[in-house]
Amino acid sequence: MTKLIFDCDPGVDDAVALFMAFAAPQDLELLAITTVAGNVGAELTARNAALIRQIAGRQDVPIYAGASGPLYRPPFDAGAFHGESGLGTLPLFEPEHGLADGRAADVIAGLVMSHPPGEITLAVTGPFTNLALAMRLEPAIIERLGPVVVMGGARREGGNITASAEYNIWADPHAAEIVFSSGAQCVVMGLDVTHQVRSDPARTAAIAAIDTPAARATHNLLEFSNALERDIVGGTGAPIHDPCVIAYLLAPELFTLRPCQLQVETASPLTVGHTAVEFRLRDPAAARILWATHADADGVFALLNDLLAR
Ligand code: BDR
Ligand code: CA
Numbered sequence: 001m002t003k004l005i006f007d008c009d010p011g012v013d014d015a016v017a018l019f020m021a022f023a024a025p026q027d028l029e030l031l032a033i034t035t036v037a038g039n040v041g042a043e044l045t046a047r048n049a050a051l052i053r054q055i056a057g058r059q060d061v062p063i064y065a066g067a068s069g070p071l072y073r074p075p076f077d078a079g080a081f082h083g084e085s086g087l088g089t090l091p092l093f094e095p096e097h098g099l100a101d102g103r104a105a106d107v108i109a110g111l112v113m114s115h116p117p118g119e120i121t122l123a124v125t126g127p128f129t130n131l132a133l134a135m136r137l138e139p140a141i142i143e144r145l146g147p148v149v150v151m152g153g154a155r156r157e158g159g160n161i162t163a164s165a166e167y168n169i170w171a172d173p174h175a176a177e178i179v180f181s182s183g184a185q186c187v188v189m190g191l192d193v194t195h196q197v198r199s200d201p202a203r204t205a206a207i208a209a210i211d212t213p214a215a216r217a218t219h220n221l222l223e224f225s226n227a228l229e230r231d232i233v234g235g236t237g238a239p240i241h242d243p244c245v246i247a248y249l250l251a252p253e254l255f256t257l258r259p260c261q262l263q264v265e266t267a268s269p270l271t272v273g274h275t276a277v278e279f280r281l282r283d284p285a286a287a288r289i290l291w292a293t294h295a296d297a298d299g300v301f302a303l304l305n306d307l308l309a310r
Pocket of ligand 2: 008009010011013014039125126242
């Protein structure tokens with residue numbers, strides 16, 4: 001059983017990842033959800049997490065709000081890809097249950113310090129601000145953390161927010177650099193792998209056929225992203241980025257990983273947020289960062305459908 005803190009910025013694809021995590025209580029013990037400003041502002045990402053939690057019927061999982069902006073850079077949301085609310089065209093409501101008391105970085109530091117070393121896994125699907133703040137607050141968490149599984153970065157694929165940077169890293173490159181250079185064991189789902197996992201028409205139709213509240217909401221979210229993909233990129237089937245993180249935690253055999261060194265560009269105005277990934281290592285077995293190169297997309301969607309049907 002994985003004890004998980006899920007740090008996110010919902011966000012259309014974060015919401016789908018949340019549905020997956022909520023549906024797998026026998027595999028993931030969700031200790032806390034922490035939210036951060038990213039795709040939309042901090043108040044909305046926290047509200048959206050609570051709204052998704054209510055649809056999933058998982059009020060038992062506490063949600064803690066976190067950073068309202070990056071460490072140093074000005075906030076820049078991705079509302080163009082997630083809609084004004086952050087949840088595309090999903091019908092909105094005010095969640096019955098509110099947020100838990102406490103700030104995300106304190107909660108992350110507190111939970112990691114109060115559990116045995118290696119016991120807590122972290123999933124990060126937004127800018128890395130909360131985790132970087134927790135590491136600053138309590139540096140001892142670095143050696144007590146279990147795996148940190150993140151969505152962020154790009155190598156072969158180029159960027160999605162600029163020519164050379166992926167959004168989560170670009171939004172707070174200093175936080176990402178703190179996390180990647182900390183020595184924590186990181187598994188990285190970048191665009192190279194998430195662009196292989198697309199909600200094409202057949203996969204989206206299969207979700208439409210599942211009659212649960214989570215499946216109906218997921219179908220709505222995917223259709224929103226698919227329409228943008230069609231209009232902006234001219235492509236069929238938007239990538240589902242953040243669900244790859246939860247899919248990896250539940251079924252790591254669906255992904256191929258490669259040890260690497262990873263550095264984040266934090267200075268150059270042109271390439272800020274770029275992830276420099278180096279595979280040529282003297283001692284690959286000692287690498288602390290594993291970069292995902294390949295995903296079994298059919299396997300990821302089979303898992304998603306199975307979870308949405310529960
Ligand atoms: C990442 O950026 C966000 O817009 C998505 O939610 C995802 O986490 C993809 O680059
Ligand atoms: Ca996200």
